[in-house]
Amino acid sequence: MDLTMELRHLRYFTAVAEALNFTRAAAQLRVAQPALSRQIQDLEVEIGVDLLRRSPRGVTLTSEGKLFLEETRELLKRADESVAKVRALARGEYGELHVGYAPSPSVEVLPPALAAFQKAAPRVRVVRHDLASDEMIARLLDGTLHLGITVEPSADVSGDILFEELRRYRFCVALAAGHPFARKKSLKLEEIASQPLVGLSRRDYTEYYQLLDRIFAPVKTRPRIAVECDGSTSMLTELEAGNAIGIVSELFRRIAGRRLVYRRVSDSIESHSIGIARTKKRDVTPAGEKFCDILRQVARELRHEKTKPKG
Amino acid sequence: MDLTMELRHLRYFTAVAEALNFTRAAAQLRVAQPALSRQIQDLEVEIGVDLLRRSPRGVTLTSEGKLFLEETRELLKRADESVAKVRALARGEYGELHVGYAPSPSVEVLPPALAAFQKAAPRVRVVRHDLASDEMIARLLDGTLHLGITVEPSADVSGDILFEELRRYRFCVALAAGHPFARKKSLKLEEIASQPLVGLSRRDYTEYYQLLDRIFAPVKTRPRIAVECDGSTSMLTELEAGNAIGIVSELFRRIAGRRLVYRRVSDSIESHSIGIARTKKRDVTPAGEKFCDILRQVARELRHEKTKPKG
DNA sequence: GCGCAGCGATGCCTTTTAGGCATAATGGAC
DNA sequence: GTCCATTATGCCTAAAAGGCATCGCTGCGC
Numbered sequence: 096m097d098l099t100m101e102l103r104h105l106r107y108f109t110a111v112a113e114a115l116n117f118t119r120a121a122a123q124l125r126v127a128q129p130a131l132s133r134q135i136q137d138l139e140v141e142i143g144v145d146l147l148r149r150s151p152r153g154v155t156l157t158s159e160g161k162l163f164l165e166e167t168r169e170l171l172k173r174a175d176e177s178v179a180k181v182r183a184l185a186r187g188e189y190g191e192l193h194v195g196y197a198p199s200p201s202v203e204v205l206p207p208a209l210a211a212f213q214k215a216a217p218r219v220r221v222v223r224h225d226l227a228s229d230e231m232i233a234r235l236l237d238g239t240l241h242l243g244i245t246v247e248p249s250a251d252v253s254g255d256i257l258f259e260e261l262r263r264y265r266f267c268v269a270l271a272a273g274h275p276f277a278r279k280k281s282l283k284l285e286e287i288a289s290q291p292l293v294g295l296s297r298r299d300y301t302e303y304y305q306l307l308d309r310i311f312a313p314v315k316t317r318p319r320i321a322v323e324c325d326g327s328t329s330m331l332t333e334l335e336a337g338n339a340i341g342i343v344s345e346l347f348r349r350i351a352g353r354r355l356v357y358r359r360v361s362d363s364i365e366s367h368s369i370g371i372a373r374t375k376k377r378d379v380t381p382a383g384e385k386f387c388d389i390l391r392q393v394a395r396e397l398r399h400e401k402t403k404p405k406g
Numbered sequence: 407m408d409l410t411m412e413l414r415h416l417r418y419f420t421a422v423a424e425a426l427n428f429t430r431a432a433a434q435l436r437v438a439q440p441a442l443s444r445q446i447q448d449l450e451v452e453i454g455v456d457l458l459r460r461s462p463r464g465v466t467l468t469s470e471g472k473l474f475l476e477e478t479r480e481l482l483k484r485a486d487e488s489v490a491k492v493r494a495l496a497r498g499e500y501g502e503l504h505v506g507y508a509p510s511p512s513v514e515v516l517p518p519a520l521a522a523f524q525k526a527a528p529r530v531r532v533v534r535h536d537l538a539s540d541e542m543i544a545r546l547l548d549g550t551l552h553l554g555i556t557v558e559p560s561a562d563v564s565g566d567i568l569f570e571e572l573r574r575y576r577f578c579v580a581l582a583a584g585h586p587f588a589r590k591k592s593l594k595l596e597e598i599a600s601q602p603l604v605g606l607s608r609r610d611y612t613e614y615y616q617l618l619d620r621i622f623a624p625v626k627t628r629p630r631i632a633v634e635c636d637g638s639t640s641m642l643t644e645l646e647a648g649n650a651i652g653i654v655s656e657l658f659r660r661i662a663g664r665r666l667v668y669r670r671v672s673d674s675i676e677s678h679s680i681g682i683a684r685t686k687k688r689d690v691t692p693a694g695e696k697f698c699d700i701l702r703q704v705a706r707e708l709r710h711e712k713t714k715p716k717g
Numbered sequence: 718g719c720g721c722a723g724c725g726a727t728g729c730c731t732t733t734t735a736g737g738c739a740t741a742a743t744g745g746a747c
Numbered sequence: 748g749t750c751c752a753t754t755a756t757g758c759c760t761a762a763a764a765g766g767c768a769t770c771g772c773t774g775c776g777c
Contacts, residue, residue: 100489101412103735117754130736132755142489144496151744151753158691159492162501166488170481177477178411178453181470185455190473380469414764428725441765443725462724462773 102174104138105167107131108146112164116153187381188216194386195224195231195243199327200369202349204261205244208393212386219382232256235374241383243372244390249302259387260370261394264345266310268358271337281359284314291321293333293341299325307342310365318342331355413485415449416478418442419457423475427464498692499527505697506535506542506554510638511680513660515572516555519704523697530693543567546685552694554683555701560613570698571681572705575656577621579669582648592670595625602632604644604652610636618653621676629653642666 107124111131114120121128139146146160156164183189196205209221224231224240232248234240236255247258268282276282276290288311295303297320311318321339324330331351334341344367348357371387373379379387418435422442425431432439450457457471467475494500507516520532535542535551543559545551547566558569579593587593587601599622606614608631622629632650635641642662645652655678659668682698684690690698 098486098489100485101414103412118752126735127737128753129738129755129757134735136755142492144492146492149743149754151751152746153753158501159496162495163488163492166484166491170484170488173477173481173484174411175409177474177481178409180477181453181455181457181474184473185470190469429723437764438766439724440726440728440767443727445764447726460725462722462771464724 098141100138100141102171104134104141105171107134108138109164109167109171111135111147111154112156112160112167115155183218185381187219187383187385189218190380190382191220191222192242192380192382192386193222193224193240195226195234195240195245195372197228197231197245197369198225199350200246200346201244203346203397204369204390204393207396208386208390211389211393215389216382216385221386231372235372238374238377241373241379242386245369245372247368247370248372255375257373257375258370259373260368261390262370262397263366263368265359265366266306266342266363267345267347267360268340269334269343269347269351269355270340270358271335272356273337274340276340276358277356279358281361283362284311284360285316287340287342287360288314288316288318290318291339292318293322293324293330293339294320295330296323296325306365306367310342310360310363313362327351409452411449411452413482415445415452416482418445419449420475420478420482422446422458422465423467423471423478426466494529496692498530498694498696500529501691501693502531502533503553503691503693503697504533504535504551506537506545506551506556506683508539508542508556508680509536510661511557511657512555514657514708515680515701515704518707519697519701522700522704526700527693527696532697542683546683549685549688552684552690553697556680556683558679558681559683566686568684568686569681570684571679572701573681573708574677574679576670576677577617577653577674578656578658578671579651580645580654580658580662580666581651581669582646583667584648585651585667587651587669588667590669592672594673595622595671596627598651598653598671599625599627599629601629602650603629604633604635604641604650605631606641607634607636617676617678621653621671621674624673638662 107120110120110124111117114123117132117135118128121131124131135147142163144159144163145157146163147154148157180189209223212219212221224234226234226240226243228245228248231240231243231245235243244261247260248256268276268287270276276286294307297304307318322333324333327347327350330341330343331354333339334355342360343357345357346369347355371390373383418431421431421435422428425434428443428446429439432442435442446458453474455470455474456468457474458465459468491500520534523530523532535545537545537551537554539556539559542551542554542556546554555572558571559567579587579598581587587597605618608615618629633644635644638658638661641652641654642665644650645666653671654668656668657680658666682701684694
């Protein structure tokens with residue numbers, strides 16, 4: 096036997112069960128009373144159970160009718176909610192958003208973006224994934240990640256990856272306040288190269304050495320890395336000791352703050368950018384698009400902030 | 407805007423979403439492919455969200471489609487369950503059944519009936535209410551009780567109450583095995599009346615004294631209640647002591663068991679019945695009817711058991 | 718590179734069914 | 748009994764689902 100029960104039957108039944116009167120329920124539903132009468136009859140025949148007791152003064156619910164009313168209300172509510180959820184998902188206001196991020200590079204844009212996004216789309220669960228650059232790309236490609244906030248990936252891995260720059264940071268020299276160079280306003284590449292440098296470990300951070308090559312390309316001298324650190328924290332410690340200076344991103348200031356001083360490199364324009372990474376193929380969900388919009392807005396505000404005097 | 411989404415749309419959508427192919431889904435649903443195509447289009451237009459990505463090799467679900475598929479499956483399942491519940495309720499296999507009972511009188515019929523009923527209708531929650539006779543009637547009338555298992559109510563309170571006898575018990579004499587009367591096979595009213603009797607308290611059990619009046623109506627002598635007890639337990643203790651004998655229902659044997667001996671009253675045919683009490687007006691639920699059937703069956707079996715030899 | 722196979726969409730017509738109108742049947746209240 | 752409000756029935760109309768033929772698309776194999 097085919098079930099042909101439709102939501103219409105349920106809508107009609109709840110109306111009658113609530114009005115306890117076919118005529119009034121029909122008026123409310125904007126259908127004629129006989130049409131309503133017949134639909135309810137069809138429903139009862141289909142279920143095979145009397146749901147209503149008719150009388151010349153209206154109707155009463157049988158105990159089966161009472162149970163069915165509860166069920167029916169719940170069902171109609173859930174049907175509405177289902178549609179609402181799907182619409183919310185399409186508007187980017189529902190669902191999950193998996194965002195990969197590199198903690199240090201994203202330090203400036205991510206926290207305010209997350210805050211703004213949660214305010215704009217509170218029903219979206221944002222799942223943050225702290226990932227290294229290569230793993231982030233892998234997970235963007237396999238679809239477990241919607242977006243990544245990262246430094247610009249090198250061309251050889253970014254085949255199916257789209258990168259959109261949000262912020263560009265120059266490199267500068269970080270050093271302890273007591274270091275002799277701290278008296279200078281800016282430094283030249285030759286000067287820097289004459290000093291022993293604090294850097295990241297050659298094994299784990301090959302891209303750092305590629306960067307140094309780029310920075311020092313204009314001059315003949317090559318810098319000497321006297322101390323190799325395994326991360327920005329140990330680098331900070333080493334620099335604070337005051338024995339050496341280091342080439343770092345402007346962003347370093349955001350992380351390390353006022354414990355060090357920073358000096359421009361007068362004869363270098365090298366910079367790196369951080370931004371949004373996503374796949375070219377797979378569509379970013381609406382929530383992802385919304386998050387991108389907010390990231391762009393945050394980046395725009397950060398740019399304007401810089402031109403204003405510090406608060 | 408009126409929602410005209412129907413369960414048909416959901417059924418069709420799940421079919422397509424599971425087959426990932428309109429043609430095959432249509433075949434499964436036994437409708438033509440264009441009809442299915444159109445229904446799905448209608449659904450998408452109504453929700454205002456694309457649920458499927460069409461391609462010449464079939465369809466894939468959008469993320470909205472995936473969410474809607476989950477929701478839809480759940481909804482269709484719940485709709486089926488709702489109908490199943492209502493049908494089960496109508497068959498007396500679902501819902502709640504509130505049964506009032508007087509513990510002592512119902513001791514023989516109720517336990518086996520409950521066991522049999524729970525086996526026959528495991529999804530019905532039977533709520534047992536241990537109630538005194540007058541409260542039971544009140545709660546039958548106000549509808550919080552479907553059935554009562556009790557002694558026959560007196561005519562003055564049973565206006566809207568229907569009583570159906572299940573079992574009839576004679577009265578007999580209970581006494582300690584060591585009592586002189588224990589040697590006799592049966593006792594006469596005159597003999598009994600000559601002895602001091604153990605009885606129930608005059609204050610709480612007026613019907614017990616009406617009963618004694620009925621039993622001793624055929625003879626001139628009136629029995630003398632030497633000890634008044636506040637219930638069957640204390641009566642049992644008193645009788646075991648062996649100082650006196652008591653007039654009790656045959657049922658007493660079921661409660662007190664072999665700790666006492668029981669003797670027929672040869673010249674009395676007085677008896678009392680226990681049975682089902684229900685309202686005349688309010689319909690007993692199907693589960694209630696089912697329970698009544700089982701009670702009758704249990705009573706029938708008890709009657710036959712008696713004719714067979716014990717053991 | 719072209720045709721073919723398989724798929725979904727479209728146009729048009731048929732069938733089914735929901736719905737409307739008039740009216741009958743029902744059954745308490747007086 | 749009559750009246751009244753209420754639900755049910757009969758008949759017709761309108762709307763919507765469904766069926767058939769066909770188109771258009773696209774990816775694959777030759």
